[in-house]
Amino acid sequence: MDCLQCQSVLAKCLGPFHEWEGRLYVAKATEYNLIHLTPIQALGTSNSSYSIKDQLQLNPMFANHGRQSTFEDVERLMRKMNQEWKVLCMTDLVYNHSADNSPWLMEHPECGYNLENSPHLKPAFLLDRILSHFSMEVVEGKWTHRGIPPVIKDEGTLTVSC
Incomplete structure (x- = not known):
């Protein structure tokens, strides 16, 4: 071979x-x-x-x-x-x-990764929480005043300037 x-x-x-x-x-x-x-x-x-x-x-x-x-x-x-x-x-x-x-x-x-046995993951955990909360606020329409609609229909929707 x-x-x-x-x-x-x-x-x-x-x-x-x-x-x-x-x-x-x-x-x-x-x-x-x-x-x-x-x-x-x-x-x-x-x-x-x-x-x-x-x-x-x-x-x-x-x-x-x-x-x-x-x-x-x-x-x-x-x-x-x-x-x-x-x-x-x-x-x-x-x-x-x-x-x-x-x-x-x-x-x-x-045996699973958690913040006690893997404290180095705290920044990733915090970022994940922030993005999760932000996503929920977007879905609830709390960001429409900044031009972010609750539903993304096409790529153009993603090119919003905050």
């Missing part, structure tokens, strides 16, 4: 697990020799690929007719890709990206 030619794939967009092989084969057929998958674990309420609800469970989106796939199923496919297709596969492990609805984080809130 002279080089790695990597195709990144949003795992949550692969559909039921039984369809993965056909979809991933396209990367092999187009001469990629490494497939990078975003996290394959159960996702949180935001459905972000990097917001993990349960690090020990596959995403339920991969179920097929009620049967949940397993990490062993994924391992079998990865071995086939490696041994038969000569394609490497890797996935991101993001154990520090727990979703707000992660049972583990609810049991261990001290």
Whole structure:
């Protein structure tokens, strides 16, 4: 192998697990020799690929007719890709990206970032609060006197001078 030619794939967009092989084969057929998958674990309420609800469970989106796939199923496919297709596969492990609805984080809130264990985040927290309050005031029409309407209809609305 002279080089790695990597195709990144949003795992949550692969559909039921039984369809993965056909979809991933396209990367092999187009001469990629490494497939990078975003996290394959159960996702949180935001459905972000990097917001993990349960690090020990596959995403339920991969179920097929009620049967949940397993990490062993994924391992079998990865071995086939490696041994038969000569394609490497890797996935991101993001154990520090727990979703707000992660049972583990609810049991261990001290593990999440907060202003006590991460005081350096205070400026970001304050800015976020200010922007949140400002946004609510805009929606309530409290800034129309400054030319900021409660509803943004087009790009022109954003070019307001205060």
